[in-house]
Amino acid sequence: MPTNSFVHDTLGQRVVLEAGGAAKNLAAEVSRLGADRIMLIASDAEADLADRVAAGLPVALRWTEVIQHVPVELAERAREAAASAAVDLLVPVGGGSTTGLAKAIALSARVPIVAVPTTYAGSEATAVWGLTEGRHKTTGVHPSVLPVTVVYDSTLTLSLPVGLSVASGFNALAHCVDSMWASGSDPINRTLALEGIRVLAAGLPKVVADPSGIEGRDECLYGAYLSAVAFASAGSGLHHKICHVLGGTYNLPHAETHAVVLPHVLALNAPAVPEIGLRIGRALGGDEPVAALERLRASVGAPRALKDAGFDEADIRDAAARILPVVPPSNPGPVDRRVLEALLRAAWAGETPVGAA
Incomplete structure (x- = not known):
């Protein structure tokens, strides 16, 4: 646009x-x-x-x-x-x-x-x-x-455990990433989202390194606000449609689910919009977005597998069938039931997302 x-x-x-x-x-x-x-x-x-x-x-x-x-x-x-x-x-x-x-x-x-x-x-x-x-x-x-x-x-x-702080921070990152290509995405909310990504990528490692410190937590609150404002304008993208089904249908923990699913959605969509993918990668401190996100995820010990959040492998096909009707038509990457099942299976097992090598 x-x-x-x-x-x-x-x-x-x-x-x-x-x-x-x-x-x-x-x-x-x-x-x-x-x-x-x-x-x-x-x-x-x-x-x-x-x-x-x-x-x-x-x-x-x-x-x-x-x-x-x-x-x-x-x-x-x-x-x-x-x-x-x-x-x-x-x-x-x-x-x-x-x-x-x-x-x-x-x-x-x-x-x-x-x-x-x-x-x-x-x-x-x-x-x-x-x-x-x-x-x-x-x-x-x-x-x-x-x-x-x-x-x-x-x-x-300060009382929020480090692990939950990280998962919650990745939930905020998911707001940013979805805002880059949701149906209402525009130059203003993309700018807010990219700054949110940059701030969160800087703040989360500080929270992990010094849980009682204020600087990192200040940055994360600021980044979370930016991410939510961008998301409020851009609307819900594929990532949030997936996580709403997983959370509401299978009662999975909210933040952890977002943290696990995000890299796999990014790996699906970024190749379809390389310019946006490059901007996300640079905001994360790298170039290739999935690799940059994976480095951040590893450095802060973010959740990796839906099976650890209580999702049953036997529910993958059912979940894909529930997600498919709500996939946004504007999603940049191709999505069908086979794609969704593969994405969910990789997220369930905690596999390294495609493109992260």
């Missing part, structure tokens, strides 16, 4: 990033929005952290039941509780599942969200919602679920 011919949507959102400033900045946002009945959403593991961040604020309801992929039944219970408590602001403190639950509530209640992320999931910067019913995950886009403010504080990620 020529650079002088495109349509780009920019989402309106306030972003505050300050190490150690979460409590202060959250209080300022609550005051600015005039909220006086907050629903504080955090899993049991994050409940103490959430209480510290929200200390002194008018919390009317604390909610600790958080499940990945947001089951419809959970969303309905949380919506009813929010309505009964007459909450006027949702404050999720946690990762993508926590923010996802807040979005599910906002989708029907039209209550604003101030998100306080503790991972690099990126959900806080998109208007995308997702709900799982049975073994089917449905996603959509609605302006009501976009948090009005994101409060970033890298000190809140």
